[in-house]
Amino acid sequence: MKFVMSYSCGKDSTLALHKLIKAGHEPVGLLVMVNKDMDRSWFHGADHRLLEKFSKALEIPLLLCPSGGDEYHLEFEKGLKRAMELGAEMAGFGDIDIENNRRWCEERCRAAGLKAAFPLWQQGREKIVQEIISEGYCCIVKSIDNQLLPKELLGKQLDSETLEIMAARGIDICGENGEYHTIAVDGPIFRHKLEIQTGSILDFGERSVIDLR
Structure with missing residues (x-):
């Protein structure tokens, strides 16, 4: 199944991407939320140059989604819909065990019309x-x-x-x-x-x- 990865550049989303690929799924994009005020990725602070390095090293296209805090969820959904145009049927997430975070991801996927996958869920x-x-x-x-x-x-x-x-x-x-x-x-x-x-x-x-x- 083709999928888009919600990617932070960090360890958990990288391992989740690893597991989805190992399971036979095909990544069509790395969805990265970008803080439009700082021009760096949210939470991990990667700039555009570093994000491009990730895309080249993983050989997966970037789907950059600039946003402020208020419209973050809406821009995320737009990013998912862009991924669907590339053939994505599923979105992957690196969440482990925080229910509210998983619920948020599922709501975004439901709004966009994609399945949600959590390969690290409850793994410890x-x-x-x-x-x-x-x-x-x-x-x-x-x-x-x-x-x-x-x-x-x-x-x-x-x-x-x-x-x-x-x-x-x-x-x-x-x-x-x-x-x-x-x-x-x-x-x-x-x-x-x-x-x-x-x-x-x-x-x-x-x-x-x-x-x-």
């Missing part, structure tokens, strides 16, 4: 993180909650060492509550590794972000 947060690493994905820590994690993790690869630091801080090591975000730069579904340059660390109150481009 720790199990998913371990699977990402064991499958050979390289994910870089992009942002952290300063109240929970040290800035030294920014720019580091998600591996047994970084997970040990996170576990010692008593957080959910999957980061499902926003403790941290990642950018996936290599792995089985990538045709080649993304060449990423590390920039400066930016502080935004309780959060810190490292610029990757």
